[in-house]
Amino acid sequence: MTQILQKLGMPAPASAHAPGIDDFIGYVHLLMLILFVGWLGYYLLALVRFRKSASPKADYTGVKSNMSTYLEIGVAVVEAVLLVGFAVPLWARAVEDFPVVKGDPKTDPIEVQIIGQQFKWSGHYAGPDNKWGKQEVASASATNPFGLVADDAAGKDDVVCALGEPFKLPVGRAVICRISSMDVIHSFKIPSMRVTQDAIPGMTIPAHFIPTKTGKYSITCAQLCGSGHSVMRGDFEVVTAAEYEAWYAEKAKSGAGGFE
Ligand SMILES: [Cu+2]
Structure with a gap:
């Protein structure tokens, strides 16, 4: 079929x-x-x-x-x-089959916070310390969609790929996307992974999948969300575990998720 x-x-x-x-x-x-x-x-x-x-x-x-x-x-x-x-x-x-987080960073599912805003997708990982940086609504802005607090120690190594910047995932390992929206209702869709989940303001909804092939994949928005809906897309790459670790370590160095 x-x-x-x-x-x-x-x-x-x-x-x-x-x-x-x-x-x-x-x-x-x-x-x-x-x-x-x-x-x-x-x-x-x-x-x-x-x-x-x-x-x-x-x-x-x-x-x-x-x-x-x-x-x-x-x-x-x-x-x-x-x-x-x-x-x-x-x-x-x-x-x-919802992936279980057991506390082992080597085998645990990769958790990514995903946020949609008119008209971009952003991704946020906890970083090598495995602790999410402090987030608050007052700190959220168009360029800091996750509301990361700049001077929080746990957030210093957080990895953020904001406003359509491509992010990476390792092949063969479960991924949990925790999906939300900053403004209107969007829908997080990865056609190649057969994943679609509405992104609703005020809610965080998980979706999970296991990528089985390396390559570059597109994220689109599957919910009419405004004048830029048709161009609301993001990209990510599924890479080998070693490539992912190298990329993750490098991104973690940018500090406070790269935001002020
Ligand atoms: Cu949208």
Whole structure:
């Protein structure tokens, strides 16, 4: 199913859960295609068969065959299979597989705070000390979207990639994005990872995935959020663990997340 979707323009899947989502999307579209072709065929048949010249008088007897009932039951059964066999297990796995933070920086999931603002995405990591810098609403500004307090010791090594600056993630390790918004409702979408989560002001909502392929990937906004919505994009790169560690250590040196 994944190959067919790629031929139709879907980006290649790059996360552990992506093939399951692709199968589900594919089968739903297949059902819709069958229904579309079936209804169109029936419509054309009705136009020809019940044309005025062939049926000058209305027939009050109606249809005797039970075919339409069987077809309806068939469609309902397929829809039930899609819901119970695909959608529910996918959601259950997303909930059950939520990565656990055990306190070991080498194997723990990578946690990134993500914030959307008109019209950029920003990312924030705790830094090598594994402690988030102090954040407060009063310090937040257009260029300091996470509201990092400049003189906080825990924040000195925080890694911030603000306003669309690309960030990096290691391949094969779980990622938890804690997503919020600074202004209006946005939606954090990584098409290649098959991840979409609304970013809502006043809320922090987690989304998780495991990148399975190195490469450069785009983040887009999937919620109409203003005049710059179409250009609200960000980039990140999935790299090897060694490349990630080197980049992380280097970024951590810029101090206070690079903000004043
Ligand atoms: Cu947006």
